[in-house]
Amino acid sequence: MDSSNKEIEQHYTAILGQLGEDVNREGLRDTPKRAAKAMQYLCKGYRQTLEEVTNGALFSSDNSEMVLVRDIELYSLCEHHMLPFIGKAHVAYLPSGKVLGLSKVARIVDMYARRLQIQENLTHQIAEAVQRITGAAGVAVVIEAKHMCMMMRGVEKQNSSMITSVMLGEFRKNAATRGEFLGLVK
Ligand SMILES: Nc1nc2c(ncn2[C@@H]2O[C@H](COP(=O)(O)OP(=O)(O)OP(=O)(O)O)[C@@H](O)[C@H]2O)c(=O)[nH]1
């Protein structure tokens, strides 16, 4: 990690120079190092696994009613521009013998958000991971986010947001279950 940080740092120095900056001025002296560290943090999901972030926090339960964790804040980077998209995720599942530690749902969201993403794939990856780790009868994920690449540049639309959803298992098959979920996250 240290040697790759050093390399990223050197690339940032070159980029700053190419952008017309004086890379030796005081305010920028440590900027390549800080930027490399920040980018490593924003992409730390590449170095995590589902097993690691859930840490075995899976508990036996007879409850088969919907578990919903809503309004999980989310910071990711779009893979097209490497600019942030920011929003919230709602994640629900129908337990089938096992429930997941509450915080682990948010940790799963973060693990996939802290990579270069498009929102559709992020939504899908979270749903598949929750399904895989819990063996749930169904999983639903909705993400609503604003993309800086659409706001700060490009088409420059400040008020649009993107909503994506993935429904697996019972949430896909059963309109009433899906309706209950959508009603709760509205
Ligand atoms: N579907 C989807 N598109 C995204 C996401 N994030 C960014 N984009 C879009 O990716 C597209 C890339 O289009 P290009 O034409 O290759 O790139 P560009 O010239 O920078 O496009 P503009 O943003 O329209 O200026 C743009 O339409 C972005 O809005 C995402 O999460 N999902």
Ligand SMILES: [Zn+2]
């Ligand atoms: Zn983008």
